[in-house]
Amino acid sequence: MVQTEALMTFVVYFLLLMGLGVYFYKQTTDLEDYLLGGREMGSWVTALSAQASDMSGWLLMGLPGAVYLGGMAEAWIAIGLLLGTFFNWKLVPARLRLYTQETDTMTLPSFFEERFKDPTGMLRTITAIIILFFFTIYSSSGLVAAGRLFEAMFNIDYTTAVLIGSGVVILYTFLGGFLAVSWTDFFQGILMFCAIIIVPILAYNFVGGTTIIIETMEVREISKYLIPREEGIPLLAILSALAWGLGYFGQPHILARFMGVKSVEELPKAMTIAMIWVVISLLGAVIIGLISIPMFEGLAEGTHEKVFIYMIEKLFSPWFGGILLAAILSAIMSTIDSQLLVSSSALTEDLYKKLINKEASRQELVWTGRISVVIISIIALFLALNPENTVLGLVAYAWGGFGAAFGPVVLFALFSRQTTWKSVLIGMITGTVVLVIWKEVGLDGVLYEIVPGFIVNSGMIYLSNLFINQDNEIILEEYDKIVEKIEAKKIDPKEAINS
Numbered sequence: 001m002v003q004t005e006a007l008m009t010f011v012v013y014f015l016l017l018m019g020l021g022v023y024f025y026k027q028t029t030d031l032e033d034y035l036l037g038g039r040e041m042g043s044w045v046t047a048l049s050a051q052a053s054d055m056s057g058w059l060l061m062g063l064p065g066a067v068y069l070g071g072m073a074e075a076w077i078a079i080g081l082l083l084g085t086f087f088n089w090k091l092v093p094a095r096l097r098l099y100t101q102e103t104d105t106m107t108l109p110s111f112f113e114e115r116f117k118d119p120t121g122m123l124r125t126i127t128a129i130i131i132l133f134f135f136t137i138y139s140s141s142g143l144v145a146a147g148r149l150f151e152a153m154f155n156i157d158y159t160t161a162v163l164i165g166s167g168v169v170i171l172y173t174f175l176g177g178f179l180a181v182s183w184t185d186f187f188q189g190i191l192m193f194c195a196i197i198i199v200p201i202l203a204y205n206f207v208g209g210t211t212i213i214i215e216t217m218e219v220r221e222i223s224k225y226l227i228p229r230e231e232g233i234p235l236l237a238i239l240s241a242l243a244w245g246l247g248y249f250g251q252p253h254i255l256a257r258f259m260g261v262k263s264v265e266e267l268p269k270a271m272t273i274a275m276i277w278v279v280i281s282l283l284g285a286v287i288i289g290l291i292s293i294p295m296f297e298g299l300a301e302g303t304h305e306k307v308f309i310y311m312i313e314k315l316f317s318p319w320f321g322g323i324l325l326a327a328i329l330s331a332i333m334s335t336i337d338s339q340l341l342v343s344s345s346a347l348t349e350d351l352y353k354k355l356i357n358k359e360a361s362r363q364e365l366v367w368t369g370r371i372s373v374v375i376i377s378i379i380a381l382f383l384a385l386n387p388e389n390t391v392l393g394l395v396a397y398a399w400g401g402f403g404a405a406f407g408p409v410v411l412f413a414l415f416s417r418q419t420t421w422k423s424v425l426i427g428m429i430t431g432t433v434v435l436v437i438w439k440e441v442g443l444d445g446v447l448y449e450i451v452p453g454f455i456v457n458s459g460m461i462y463l464s465n466l467f468i469n470q471d472n473e474i475i476l477e478e479y480d481k482i483v484e485k486i487e488a489k490k491i492d493p494k495e496a497i498n499s
Contacts, residue, residue, distance in 0.1 A: 006153055009322030013329070016187075041257070043266040045186045047273035050257035051281075052189035053339075054085075054248075059285050060196065060328045061145050062391040065305035067289025068296075071223035074289070076241030078282040084245025085278045089271040092249065093258035094489070095414040097267070098482050100259045107342075108252045108406065109350040111259075115413050116421035117475055121354065123425050127406070128350035130432060131252055134401035135343045136380050141394030142336035143384035145305075148391070149328055152309045162384050166377055193277060195327035196284035199308070202315050203291045216294035240448035247399040247450055250406030252342045264489045305391055340373045347372040396448070397439060404435040404453025412461050417479045423464035431457025 041049075066074040100106070103114035109127035116123065143162050150161030207213065217224050227238075248254065261267060292307035295314070299307070312324045348369040353360055360368070383389075409428055412419045435453030438444060470476065 005318035006322040006325060009319065009326060010329070013326045041260045041266075042262055043270040044273060046257050046261045046266065047270040048186045048189035048277065050254050050270075051085075051274050051277050052186070052192060053253050053257070054251070055192070055278075055281060058141070058145070058391050058395045059281060060192070060288075060308050061148065061305045062395060063282075063285045064289035064292060064308050065391075067286055068292045068299075068304045068307050069222075071217055071293070072226050072286075072290070073223040073237070074241070075226060075286050076238050077244050078286050080242035080245040081248075082245075082278060082282055083242070084248040086275060087245070088248035088254070089267075089274055092255070092410065092414065093261065093267045093271075094264045094486055095482060096255060096258045096410070097261055097264055098485050099414065102478060102482060106259065107345045107349050108255060108410075109346060112409065112413065112424065113421075115475075116419070116424060117472055118421035118425075123421050123428075124350050124354060126425070126428065128346040130401070130405050130428075131346040132343055132376070134398045134405075135252070135339045135346075136376060136383065137394055137401075138398035139336050139339045139343070139376065139380035140383035140389070141391050141398065142332045142339070143380060144389050144394065145332045145391045146329065147384065148306060149309060149325070149332070152306050153313075153325060159385055162381065166381050166384075189277065191323075191327045193281060195324045196281050196288070199311060199315070199324060200284050200287040200291060203288070203295065203311050206315060207291055207294050212294050213290055216297070217290075220293065220297075222293060236447045239451065243448045243451045243454075244396075244399065246407055246454050247403030249408075249410050250402040250404070251399070252346075252402065252406070253339055255410070256342055256345075264486075302388075302390075340376055343376045344369045344372040347376070400439075400448060400450035400453065401432070401435060403450045404457055405432045407454055408458040408461055412458075416465070417476060418465055418470045419461060420465070420468050420470050422468050423461045426464050427457040427459075427461035430460045 063074070063077065066077070096111075099115060100111050103111060105111040105114050107128075109124040109131070112118070112127055113121065113124035118124065143166055146164075146166075147158045147162040150156055150164060151158050154161075214224055216222075258267075261270065288308055288311065292311060296307055296310055308328065309325065312321045315321075316324060348365055352368050352372075353365060357364070405428055408431065409424045412424060412427075431453045434456045435449045438447075438449040438452050443449070
């Protein structure tokens with residue numbers, strides 16, 4: 001691709017992001033505005049920003065690259081994510097939105113503390129520490145993806161590419177907070193959606209159709225089926241791929257969108273929008289990976305995650321190609337900005353305000369949040385400077401970490417009347433420890449580490465509940481109150497779609 005045209009496209013795109021950051025800087029007056037946008041997000045922004053921040057650079061780089069190497073067998077990841085998205089939207093948003101408003105909480109750690117009335121503060125502190133650890137890894141995956149994008153497009157040094165991408169995301173997140181992040185994610189979600197529809201259609205015609213794809217897969221001995229007829233996929237491999245769906249229940253950056261929605265009445269419509277976006281986007285990513293098999297034979301080792309970039313460069317003019325490549329950057333940035341914001345909230349609301357300065361003013365907390373964005377970004381940047389890292393590998397570890405640590409806790413918090421703070425603390429710690437050990441000893445090659453972590457966490461909470469009774473009347477009344485509100489606010493999905 002001619003570098004000048006693509007570079008100009010990216011400069012215009014960066015300026016638009018900066019403009020949103022400056023605009024929402026003027027709209028941000030207190031910490032609730034900065035972290036949750038004043039809880040005023042509508043259904044469209046909630047849905048598209050949640051899914052854009054969810055899918056990240058791995059949707060347009062990691063997943064197509066995995067399909068390029070492994071064929072249809074890798075589509076189990078997409079199936080798992082589709083199922084996870086559906087059940088997450090079905091079970092979590094309404095109760096979480098009402099509960100966080102009832103408990104006057106803005107972050108996942110503070111919600112856990114207030115939901116279970118933890119008198120020690122340990123639940124909130126440990127949750128914040130886990131968020132910071134895994135989001136630093138997660139954010140670095142996005143910076144790796146940005147580095148690979150700029151490296152492929154402009155032939156610039158990998159380190160320089162990572163620094164440029166970091167600077168843009170940090171600036172608009174620093175300025176505008178949740179509103180800037182949500183609205184940029186909304187526009188980026190639209191751009192990603194368009195790219196993942198347009199590119200596969202043209203690429204499919206370019207390679208000559210399904211027959212060529214299948215013949216090339218046969219020659220290269222790549223799986224043509226979800227379950228190959230000759231050898232079959234080990235059951236644990238399928239389970240590992242499907243288990244990506246478990247991660248949704250514990251992702252703080254997605255849960256934050258549910259907390260920030262304007263009202264529960266917005267959620268059925270938001271869910272419909274989100275599911276349509278996810279089905280088409282995941283299908284498009286898998287198709288891109290399959291088409292790339294005959295389109296790019298014999299790629300150099302370690303470049304398989306660039307197949308979507310190469311596809312755009314091959315099929316489109318520099319100007320239009322630059323717009324489509326900006327969609328990849330959108331996917332990357334839409335997740336990094338959300339991760340930085342949630343990490344910032346963990347440092348500001350759950351550590352600084354809780355442990356250091358309980359009397360901090362509104363402006364002090366907002367600026368502490370902004371400074372936290374910079375600090376976390378610098379740490380993630382150092383991790384991303386290793387060009388040997390893969391996007392999918394880093395995402396898998398962080399995604400699994402959040403799913404194993406927080407997923408069961410969120411579900412028990414929203415659907416169990418008897419669960420105590422001691423039970424969830426035991427479950428959270430043991431689930432996280434099991435996940436880390438499973439990963440470090442290399443068992444993740446046998447079974448994705450989220451599976452044992454999630455199971456152990458859930459099991460420990462359940463067993464602890466058998467021996468530790470919930471006798472706090474305030475907690476029990478609060479739970480009953482939320483259940484009553486949910487029953488009162490149930491909405492016919494058809495009415496929501498038509499509204």
